[in-house]
Amino acid sequence: MAPDSTRPALRSDAERNRTRIVTAARAAFAELGLDAPLHAVARRAGVGIGTLYRRFPTRGALIAAAFEEEMREFAQAVDSALDEPDPWTGFCRYIETMTMMQARDAGFRDLVTLASPAAGEFEALHRRTYAGIKTLVERAKQSGALRADFVPEDIIMLLMANQGVITGTAHTAPRTQPRLVAYLLQAFAAPGTGLLPPPPSRSQIQQSLQRMSQAFADRPAGPASPELGHLRLPCA
């Protein structure tokens, strides 16, 4: 490849350090969750903790840099789901994508629950995503495919339930997680086969996310079995 004349042939030390910190943070967050100790990130990157803090004054800033691509993927998931011509297929694909991302990566798991130290950085993104989810739910109800008593908070309930199953089975029985999701999607389908206890409110669910994030913080989970990647949900 021809050298790029617009930038120096050798990266500066500062740039190299930044890349090493972001790479190390990415690995540490994936393995230990978003509360991974920052001194461990610095050690992994081969830089001093002072250098890390100069580059990333807050944990949130580091998380934002480490998960830039995943957050784009997260935002894109709801957009792609809304692009689906069939509302129910869009709804199912969204759930499928979210739960797969959750199974893949402990750090992303915390991010998905919207209650991470990077909340500030991603606030606009989260607001947009929530609006997208509401539309997705409304559209699927109007098409007659999603039961009328479903609420957007039920998606968070599903992600929490999925988290419980992943914690138990990611390494030992990875087929359990898509089975749970398939059962729940079938339960969400209209008209629904019975009454439900009333749903939690949006603010209750938001408090719960905070708690969930704390409960799973710095709890090693490790990447899920690669077998998981080959599973698809029966979504129609």
Add this chain to the structure above:
Amino acid sequence: MAPDSTRPALRSDAERNRTRIVTAARAAFAELGLDAPLHAVARRAGVGIGTLYRRFPTRGALIAAAFEEEMREFAQAVDSALDEPDPWTGFCRYIETMTMMQARDAGFRDLVTLASPAAGEFEALHRRTYAGIKTLVERAKQSGALRADFVPEDIIMLLMANQGVITGTAHTAPRTQPRLVAYLLQAFAAPGTGLLPPPPSRSQIQQSLQRMSQAFADRPAGPASPELGHLRLPCA
């Protein structure tokens, strides 16, 4: 009340110590899970750690003493479910009882997943319970109410999912847990509205229980909100 002439008016020190240790263990396990530090139990009971170990040489023995009543309740749940004349009602009541017990108490939560240090003490009970669950599932299938592709391991899947939701919502949105269970019971009802990914094997699920128990060990959860006790699942 008339004094009981068959026993001394005052309990011996040894008896009193035993009761204090069991009571303290019960509280510590409920609060911190079955891996609660034993020195904390001894401190709470106001006895030395040596006294505790003389009385209960293994953690399992202490757990067995502390949860004697709950284990009876646990065993009775499957018996009562099998006594129900309608197989589907029996199946639903069993799930309802298990998930309520799970929500009530962190220590019992670990016990229910059958992968506790007391496993030795409760092995016979667990074997009998598993046999009872198999019968409950078979009976509900034969009655035509439970879908044919349901497997007993799906009950463990449900308990793990419920655990995830309890972790997030027990204090903040206690109505979420019965809603999850209601959705899943509706999904379990025959004939089922779609295909499912294949279930995990029994041995995979047993390995997963071990992992689940580790993941939640010594993670404070505290008792769930009392509001929970008033909720009933729509079970028919």
